Amino acid sequence: MINVCIINPERKQLITELTSELKNAGFFCSSCPTYNDDTVAKVLGNNTDAVLISIDSRYANQGWTLAHTIKEENEIPVIPLLTLESLDGIDSDLKLDDFVLEPWNGPEVVARLQRVLTKADRKHSDNVIRYADLLIDLDSCEVWVDDKLMSLTYKEYELLKFLIGSPGRVFDRDTILNKVWGHDYFGGDRTVDVHIRRLRSKIEDSRHTFIDTIRNIGYRFKKDL
Structure with missing residues (x-):
């Protein structure tokens, strides 16, 4: 089963809604409520296949730093969940796999996850x-x-x-x-x-x-x- 980690420092309702949508689509979900080194360790230690990370204007710097760290230490797909305010500070150096703009729609998130995971499978395939x-x-x-x-x-x-x-x-x-x-x-x-x-x-x-x-x-x- 594909393991997706949702990182969100304050929107518990979002995690609940996305987790339900992803589970219905066949994903296994874990969540992290903070942006810190423990979050990176949890993501990398749980054999995570993809990361959804909420980035709003209040925590934009911490969010982008965490996304960078995850991409550098393990080439797993990272999809930021952005607000209109945080879109202005989007990090062009990150080489995003994709992103979703608020208001977040469950089926859209699922579709984008499936696309980037298929792309990742092709990238690492021997054939x-x-x-x-x-x-x-x-x-x-x-x-x-x-x-x-x-x-x-x-x-x-x-x-x-x-x-x-x-x-x-x-x-x-x-x-x-x-x-x-x-x-x-x-x-x-x-x-x-x-x-x-x-x-x-x-x-x-x-x-x-x-x-x-x-x-x-x-x-x-x-x-x-």
């Missing part, structure tokens, strides 16, 4: 290919860029998987055609160009360029990103 901001989940055949799920066709997925398997290596169109489409494919090699173009349009943007065109030869997946 994924990771390259910069691109991740291929070989179990689910999903491709993610910047934590966004890409909608690829089967051939686009197979093409990407083939190219990323040998970063820096240049493949001519015939080789790509044979490896991805098979030796029995009778279409022209320009189908490779079409699929590369479609693949790029989905996984690349102004910040991400994964595939190089090698003029008069073919394509390669970038070695250094």
